[in-house]
Amino acid sequence: MTTLQQTSNEVQVAKDYVNGVIQEVKKRNPNEPEFHQAIKEILDSLVPVFEKQPKYMEAGILERIVEPERQIMFRVPWVDDNGKVQVNRGFRIQFNSAIGPYKGGLRFHPSVNASIIKFLGFEQIFKNSLTGQPIGGGKGGSDFDPKGKSDAEIMRFCQSFMSELYRHIDQDTDVPAGDIGVGGREIGYLFGQYKKLRNQYQAGVLTGKGLGYGGSLARTEATGYGTVYFVNEMLKDKGLSFEGKTAVVSGSGNVAIYAIEKLTQLGATAVACSDSNGYIYDKNGIDLALVKQLKEVERKRISEYVNYHPEAEYHEGCAGIWTIPCEIALPCATQNEIDEESAKTLVSNGVIAVGEGANMPSTLEAIDVFLNNGVLFGPAKAANAGGVAVSALEMAQNSARIAWSFEEVDGKLHDIMINIYQQIKNASEEFGYPGNLVVGANIAGLLKVADAMLFHGII
Numbered sequence: 001m002t003t004l005q006q007t008s009n010e011v012q013v014a015k016d017y018v019n020g021v022i023q024e025v026k027k028r029n030p031n032e033p034e035f036h037q038a039i040k041e042i043l044d045s046l047v048p049v050f051e052k053q054p055k056y057m058e059a060g061i062l063e064r065i066v067e068p069e070r071q072i073m074f075r076v077p078w079v080d081d082n083g084k085v086q087v088n089r090g091f092r093i094q095f096n097s098a099i100g101p102y103k104g105g106l107r108f109h110p111s112v113n114a115s116i117i118k119f120l121g122f123e124q125i126f127k128n129s130l131t132g133q134p135i136g137g138g139k140g141g142s143d144f145d146p147k148g149k150s151d152a153e154i155m156r157f158c159q160s161f162m163s164e165l166y167r168h169i170d171q172d173t174d175v176p177a178g179d180i181g182v183g184g185r186e187i188g189y190l191f192g193q194y195k196k197l198r199n200q201y202q203a204g205v206l207t208g209k210g211l212g213y214g215g216s217l218a219r220t221e222a223t224g225y226g227t228v229y230f231v232n233e234m235l236k237d238k239g240l241s242f243e244g245k246t247a248v249v250s251g252s253g254n255v256a257i258y259a260i261e262k263l264t265q266l267g268a269t270a271v272a273c274s275d276s277n278g279y280i281y282d283k284n285g286i287d288l289a290l291v292k293q294l295k296e297v298e299r300k301r302i303s304e305y306v307n308y309h310p311e312a313e314y315h316e317g318c319a320g321i322w323t324i325p326c327e328i329a330l331p332c333a334t335q336n337e338i339d340e341e342s343a344k345t346l347v348s349n350g351v352i353a354v355g356e357g358a359n360m361p362s363t364l365e366a367i368d369v370f371l372n373n374g375v376l377f378g379p380a381k382a383a384n385a386g387g388v389a390v391s392a393l394e395m396a397q398n399s400a401r402i403a404w405s406f407e408e409v410d411g412k413l414h415d416i417m418i419n420i421y422q423q424i425k426n427a428s429e430e431f432g433y434p435g436n437l438v439v440g441a442n443i444a445g446l447l448k449v450a451d452a453m454l455f456h457g458i459i
């Protein structure tokens, strides 16, 4: 018979184990605040797993999972249009391959550093596991700023970046994709260089490719659509829907644009979106065709929107977007864009559901505000997993040398998002945190990877 005393001992042992690993990570990886934040968010919620299943502790699962299998940092020299030599830093982190080849995007943004790539790579392990697809966790990028660069400069940078990366990736080893600053154009240049250096047409070595050379229909839409499908499941569970709701979506990139498209199709109205300079507020509903034209085609600033819609407002700065009253909030720009204060404002303005389209857009304090106030909260690793899930479907099509229709891929994406929701809801209930999808996602994501690591032995 288990006594109360025994149970509290088990809880304490599990807590001490988790805290010990968190402290060790901080000691070993100093000056990496984003990585520490991701580690704390995930590890704290795993205590119930180690309490119930000490076998994972005995196998040192946590100590192993927090240490990347491989981390590559490299010089990326290139020549700008004025003939001047520029040098950037490239990163690829191959975090965990227990359930499949490393998989995760490349981010080109001046803020990129080892801490950011590590937080993204670590989160990716759990996210990829939740998709049910056979993909491990990885991430990469560079502190290169694509903004204001000519097409030729982008090409030369991508070629130089791949001139080092190609020796570390392969369709069965590590499969990068896009992320902030890396879209179809960049993937095209990266793929061309890989093909040239390897003298092999490995269609599955990168995802997010153009449709003409191995890309999947619905990949462009997948992350934004998937986030909305996920939020729809949270709403449905409470007898609610998108119909007639007001939404605020930050960002105006790939994720934001297709989140707005899908939520509009489901009957909601997006009234605001943003870029890294500021946000627009259009009470009549965002003119998505114009946003696509400005951001996808002309690569202009979102401030230009008001030149076409003078009745809309433009505000400098990003945080103000969360002061706009809404029932649905979808942060789809970048990490830590919703802090405690913004979360409190959203709550007092009546937000019902928050779906994280971006990676780690809410601070730990903001998440607490949402959870403590009964807001339906879809954490990034679940809510935005649709992108990588369809990347895995792109790999499957590449391996089979076939191409599915848009409807087929979108249908599979929809099923995957429903399945993720059910999986993490069940895990949250099974481990004693009903309604807490943050805990549910971390636990469900871990279990599959941890079991595979147990099977593989200590490696």
Ligand code: NDP
Pocket: 178, 179, 180, 181, 182, 223, 251, 252, 253, 254, 255, 256, 274, 275, 276, 277, 318, 332, 333, 334, 335, 357, 358, 359, 384, 385, 387, 388
């Ligand atoms: P894009 O580069 O297409 O768009 C990013 C958007 O966010 C742009 O509007 C950009 O503005 C804005 N932004 C970038 N940095 C900042 C910042 N520091 N402050 C405020 N706004 C900023 O990227 P994605 O849409 O692909 O990615 C957005 C988020 O979604 C990221 O967190 C990414 O990791 C995550 N994600 C993306 C997936 C995908 O499939 N693309 C998959 C899963 C997650 P500006 O134009 O001024 O740079």
